Amino acid sequence: MVLRMRKRIYILLCLLFLLSCGKDITKVTIAKTPLPKNFTATHVKVISYSGDDIACMLFAHRFSQGNIVYFEIVPAYNEEKIGAMFNEKVIPVTKRSWGFRGFFAIAPDEKPGTYTFTVTIGTKKIDIPVVVAKTAFPVSTIPMDLGKFSKKEYLKSPEVLEFVQQCTKKKQKAFATHYNDLVRGRAFHPRNVHEVNSPFWAKRIYKLIDSASGKIQTVEHIHRGIDLNGDTGDPVYAMLDGIVVLAEKLFYEGNMVIINHGNGMFSYYMHMDKLYVASGHTVVAGQLIGTVGSTGMSTGPHLHVSLVVNGVQVNPMSIVMLPVRE
Ligand SMILES: [Zn+2]
Known part of the structure; x- marks a missing residue:
């Protein structure tokens, strides 16, 4: 009888131990390959x-x-x-x-x-x-209607203005973080399929509608990253090793992740649906950090990704084929 009880207690303790271990193990999913199969621009x-x-x-x-x-x-x-x-x-x-x-x-x-x-x-x-050499950046002349983000009275409302101000402060804080070089190897493509919806540094025109007067203004906008096609729930991977310095919902950016790669290099991901990382997390290149979505100023599911090198925006796709080594 005593022996049976001991056995039961032992099994119970083992189960409790396994359960407590399970909580501490964070499952990290890594992309199978650094580049999607349909990504052919490997020229260096x-x-x-x-x-x-x-x-x-x-x-x-x-x-x-x-x-x-x-x-x-x-x-x-x-x-x-x-x-x-x-x-x-x-x-x-x-x-x-x-x-x-x-x-x-x-x-x-x-x-x-x-x-x-x-x-x-x-x-x-x-x-x-x-x-x-010169790069021919595309220019779009068709004004885009961004739904509520094209409505002047919505953008000028006190709640929105206050939230935008808070978001700006959070981004400034994230981009002011400093780390030494955290990169351990080559970069990964941030998606498992390569389809560009909107290219890097494209000049676009947004509509700004004043509902009271019916007047439509247009605002010129430079696209500081690329938009990659995807459905809600599709994977989003960290491009390089680094430390997450922001992971939350912002006004224009929607669910956003900013990763600091050290030595003044940052990548950021916008309009995501789910976020699998939090500020302070260490991530490796190719790690699943969330999913594609359409949060913030977005007209449909896609991933906006940007790469900043010491304050300068570059085409994020220009790093994925480079032979970076440890
Ligand atoms: Zn974009």
Whole structure:
């Protein structure tokens, strides 16, 4: 009898232990492949430099407006510190076991022409020319009706104005966070299917309707990311390793996730349905962070994704094919 009781207590304790363990195990789902099957733009251009002091390689989808550039510097001798600049602006550089690496942005409004990538090693400066080409950004001239987001009286209501102000503060706080380089490898596409609804840096026109007078104004808007097609509930993956610095519902952005990847690099995801991460969570590239939705200023289910490099917006798709290594 006593033995049976002991056995029962033992089984009960085991069950309780398993249940308590279950609570602590957070299930992380990772995308099967970094790029969806239908993503064919895997082209990468390379600028190589080899001298007495360093070997350097710059990688970009295109060395043109709105692209991110990934670079690797391997010094000939053991160096503790190396500096880098593009167009005379200092770029964060990370020391790895094999050398140094970093990212910089070619701004969408950077004038096409020849720029200089400068590597500082000790007292020496090495200049590598980078020819920046023009990118043809699309222009849409048809004014878009955004439903209630096109209604002036709705946007000017005190509750909306106050909420927008709160949202702005939250975003500013998220983008003011600082981390050292958190990237451990190549980037993932944020969706499992590649279909662009609205391209990067497209000029769009929004309607602004004054219901009282019936007057229709138009507002010019630059699209600071890309819209990827998807149905409500489709997966959304983190593009790079990092730390979530915002995950909540905002006015225009709807359910939004901002990930800090360190060294001034952020990716953000908007209009989502469900969020599977919270502020402070560490995420890995390809991790399922939520689902596609149509929350906030959105006319149908899609994913808006943006990539910011030291305050400069670049086409988020320009990073997914780059050979970033640990
Ligand atoms: Zn968008």
